[in-house]
Amino acid sequence: MSFLADNFPLLRDAFLTTLALAVTSGICALVLGTLLTAMRVSPVAPLRAAATFYVEVFRNTPLTVVFFFLAFGIVEIDLQFPSRFISAVAALSLYTAAFVSEALRSGINSVPSGQAEAARALGLDFRQTLGTIVLPQAFRTVVPPLGNVWIALAKNTSIAAGFAVTDLTATLQRLANQNADQLLVVFMAIVVAYLIITLPSAWLIGVIERRTAILR
Amino acid sequence: MRITRYAATLAVLGLALAGCSSEAGNQAAESSGSTAAVDTEVQFDAGTTMARLNEAGAITIGTKFDQPGFGLLNPRTQEPEGFDVEIGKLVAAKLGIDADKITWTETVSANREPFIQNGQVDIVVATYTINDTRKQVVDFAGPYYEAGQDIMVAKGNPENIAGPDDLAGKTVCSVEGSTPAQNIRDNYPQAQLTTYDVYSKCADDLRNGNVQAVTTDNVILTGLVAGSPDAFELVGKPFTKEPYGIGLKKGDDQFRSFINDVLEESFQDGAWAEAWDRTAGKITGTEAPEPPKVNRY
Numbered sequence: 001m002s003f004l005a006d007n008f009p010l011l012r013d014a015f016l017t018t019l020a021l022a023v024t025s026g027i028c029a030l031v032l033g034t035l036l037t038a039m040r041v042s043p044v045a046p047l048r049a050a051a052t053f054y055v056e057v058f059r060n061t062p063l064t065v066v067f068f069f070l071a072f073g074i075v076e077i078d079l080q081f082p083s084r085f086i087s088a089v090a091a092l093s094l095y096t097a098a099f100v101s102e103a104l105r106s107g108i109n110s111v112p113s114g115q116a117e118a119a120r121a122l123g124l125d126f127r128q129t130l131g132t133i134v135l136p137q138a139f140r141t142v143v144p145p146l147g148n149v150w151i152a153l154a155k156n157t158s159i160a161a162g163f164a165v166t167d168l169t170a171t172l173q174r175l176a177n178q179n180a181d182q183l184l185v186v187f188m189a190i191v192v193a194y195l196i197i198t199l200p201s202a203w204l205i206g207v208i209e210r211r212t213a214i215l216r
Numbered sequence: 217m218r219i220t221r222y223a224a225t226l227a228v229l230g231l232a233l234a235g236c237s238s239e240a241g242n243q244a245a246e247s248s249g250s251t252a253a254v255d256t257e258v259q260f261d262a263g264t265t266m267a268r269l270n271e272a273g274a275i276t277i278g279t280k281f282d283q284p285g286f287g288l289l290n291p292r293t294q295e296p297e298g299f300d301v302e303i304g305k306l307v308a309a310k311l312g313i314d315a316d317k318i319t320w321t322e323t324v325s326a327n328r329e330p331f332i333q334n335g336q337v338d339i340v341v342a343t344y345t346i347n348d349t350r351k352q353v354v355d356f357a358g359p360y361y362e363a364g365q366d367i368m369v370a371k372g373n374p375e376n377i378a379g380p381d382d383l384a385g386k387t388v389c390s391v392e393g394s395t396p397a398q399n400i401r402d403n404y405p406q407a408q409l410t411t412y413d414v415y416s417k418c419a420d421d422l423r424n425g426n427v428q429a430v431t432t433d434n435v436i437l438t439g440l441v442a443g444s445p446d447a448f449e450l451v452g453k454p455f456t457k458e459p460y461g462i463g464l465k466k467g468d469d470q471f472r473s474f475i476n477d478v479l480e481e482s483f484q485d486g487a488w489a490e491a492w493d494r495t496a497g498k499i500t501g502t503e504a505p506e507p508p509k510v511n512r513y
Contacts, residue, residue, distance in 0.1 A: 072417070075424040084410070161392065162413035164421075170411065173326065173393035180329040181352040 003182050004189055007175060014171035015193045021085070021157040021167060022197060025092035026150055032093060033100025038130055040101065041108055051101070058098035063159055067091045071163050088160035096153045103145040107138030140212045147205030154197050168193050258312045265471040269338060270312045277304040278323035278337035278463075282414075284439035285496035286343050289322075296320050300341040300460075302491035303360055303479075307339065307462070310478045325393065329353050332463050339475070340463035343435065345395055346511070355468065356461030357475035360488070362508045364454025365396045366434035368422065368441060371449050375428045380455050383407035389418035389427040396432040399456060415440060423447055433458050435496065442499045459508060476510045483507040 004011070039051035058066070070081065070091045081087035111134050119129040139146075161169035172190040176183055260267035269275050279287035279300045286298040305315050323331055323342045331337045332354045343363070346356045367388075369377050375386060384406035390397035392411035400409050410427055412418055418430040419440050430437065434454050441448045462475055482488040489504035497504060 072420045072424070075426075080426075163417070164389075164410045164412050166392070166411065170392045170413075173413070174398075174411075175393075176326050177393035177395075178349065178398060180350045180354075183330065 003179065003185055010171055010175070011168075011189060011193065014166060014168045015196070017085075017165065018154075018157050018167040018193070019197060021088060021092065021160055021165070022150075022154045024089050025096060025157070026153055028089065028093035029096035029100050029149075029153065032097035033104060034135070036097060036101035037104040037108065038135075040105055041130070041134075043126060055098045055101050058095050059102065061095075063091070063095050063156055064162070066095050067159055067163050084160075084164040088157075088163060088165045091163075092153060092156060092160070096149060096156070099149045099152070100146065103142045103149055104135075104138060106145070107140075107142035108134055110141050111137045143205060143209045143212060147202070147209075150201060150205070151198050154201065155194070254309045254314055255312050258310070261470075264474075265338070265465075265468055266311055266474050273313055274317045274319065275308050275311065275313050275339070276319040276321055276337045277308070278321045278328065278331050278340040278342055279304060280324065280342045281322040283343055283436065284442070285435060285499040287341075296322075297495065299361070299492060299496040300343065302495055303462070303482075303488075304339070304341045306482050306487060306491065307341075307475055307478050310474075310481075328463060332465055335465070338464070342463075343433065343460055344463050345458045346461040347395075350463075353466060354463045355466050355472050356463055356511075357472045358461035358479055358510060359459030359508045360462065360479050360510075361435075361460045362505075363433040363435050363458040363460060365399060365431060365456040365458065366437055366454045367451040368430040368437040368448050369428070369451060370422060370425075371447055373449060373451070377429055377451060379451070379453055380404050380407075380431075383429060383431075386429060387427040388429040388431050389421050390431050391415055391418070394432060395458065396456075400431060419444070419448070435500075438496075438500045459511070473512070476512055480510055483510075 036051045036054060039047040040055070042048060067088070070087050071084070074080070081090060115133055115137065116129055119133045124133070157167055158169040161167050161173065168190050172186060175186045175189075179186060258270060260270055279296050279298075281287060281289040281296050283298065283300070287296045287300040288298050289296050301320070304318065304320075308315065308318050321331070321337050323337065323340055328340050328342060328344060329350065332340055340354075341360075344350075344356075345363075346359060350356070365380075367377055367380065367383070369375060375382075377383065377386065380400070381404070383400070383404055385408070387408045387410055388400060389410045389412065390400065392413060397409060397411055400407050410418075410421065412421075415430070415432060415436060418427065421427045422430050423444075430440070430448075434450065434452075437450055441450050462479075464471055464475070479488070482491075488507055492504035
């Protein structure tokens with residue numbers, strides 16, 4: 001146990017880094033994903049096409065490749081992120097936004113078209129219809145799939161370990177190699193740290209789901 | 217009717233699988249680049265690890281598959297090649313085991329101890345630095361080579377880095393969890409350390425100017441410089457000692473002494489230097505160094 005106490009500052013910083021990665025990317029992905037969904041259901045064909053193209057590209061590209069491109073690819077066109085942390089947030093956000101968008105689109109499809117038609121009949125424009133009538137209902141139905149996306153994101157942050165971000169997984173590599181005699185303790189500590197992020201999330205998602213459920 | 221169709225499908229699958237395995241077998245037989253003369257007339261005391269391996273006529277050796285000059289997988293033969301591999305073959309030969317009876321298992325830095333502890337490999341020859349933490353769980357024969365931490369910089373050394381003290385205020389790259397990275401953290405805290413999971417990313421970052429230096433064992437850096445001689449150069453002043461040893465199960469002192477004997481013999485009869493010239497020496501373009509002194513602790 002003294003081993004854990006000795007390395008507590010390291011583990012705490014790593015935990016906070018992973019949490020910061022997940023939360024920041026989660027918020028960015030939610031905003032970007034919502035925007036993409038709005039584009040996909042918009043009446044403007046080029047917007048729809050652009051959003052569909054985006055979703056298909058990022059949903060079908062391995063996350064590691066996205067990371068690699070943002071870390072080493074864009075240097076070729078003289079672009080550079082200010083830090084590797086921001087580069088990681090960008091990769092996670094761009095990638096996860098595609099999944100958020102797909103989940104949200106399924107929610108929109110579940111809102112009866114009569115709702116949008118009624119809104120139009122009342123004189124609301126596309127933005128108002130989407131923002132006040134359709135999206136609020138759509139979000140309620142997609143709480144469970146969005147929860148899945150969030151948990152996947154929390155675990156996907158581990159890829160940042162390979163790209164110069166000292167998160168939990170990077171710390172696992174560091175501690176495991178330095179303390180060959182404590183391998184199991186190191187593993188347990190890291191797994192517990194991930195669970196501290198994901199398990200309460202799962203519980204919270206359940207609560208939100210029950211609170212926001214639409215009674216039909 | 218349906219059942220016979222399933223049976224037919226299974227049969228076809230079985231044939232396909234059998235085809236696969238025999239193909240793999242052919243490949244293994246093809247790649248028997250035996251280099252060390254095998255001792256056929258060897259006797260070992262019953263009950264020792266040497267006797268067990270000699271009787272089985274086979275040994276499983278863990279090595280790296282991604283380390284140019286030491287253990288690098290040849291994609292054509294599916295066999296690793298390098299100095300570590302040659303050392304492994306030397307040991308096997310003295311056990312009376314043919315080179316083509318060696319099973320090479322890839323070991324990476326993080327799984328070397330578990331693989332030895334649970335018997336997945338008999339020995340590990342994998343740029344494996346001997347240190348006290350590791351000695352808690354495994355034993356080491358050797359060292360058979362002494363590497364040292366060095367620095368790689370961009371061609372022409374624009375930052376005038378001559379040693380680790382010059383890294384203060386500069387960004388330097390290494391691999392997370394490696395001994396060299398920890399050495400920078402502990403002893404040169406003014407250097408800004410960036411850590412990736414593999415050295416090739418460090419090389420990319422040095423190439424595009426994100427970091428000003430890459431640091432790790434000189435043998436690894438030499439491989440990187442050899443790959444891009446126009447982009448990188450080595451500072452060439454090792455500032456640590458990394459004795460590479462052969463890892464084996466803790467407490468097997470007879471086996472450890474045996475391997476130490478094999479190593480000392482190879483130091484003397486030239487087999488060691490010859491192995492160096494054939495592998496790592498080709499990359500570094502240097503003569504075989506003075507062999508280290510085996511440490512029988």
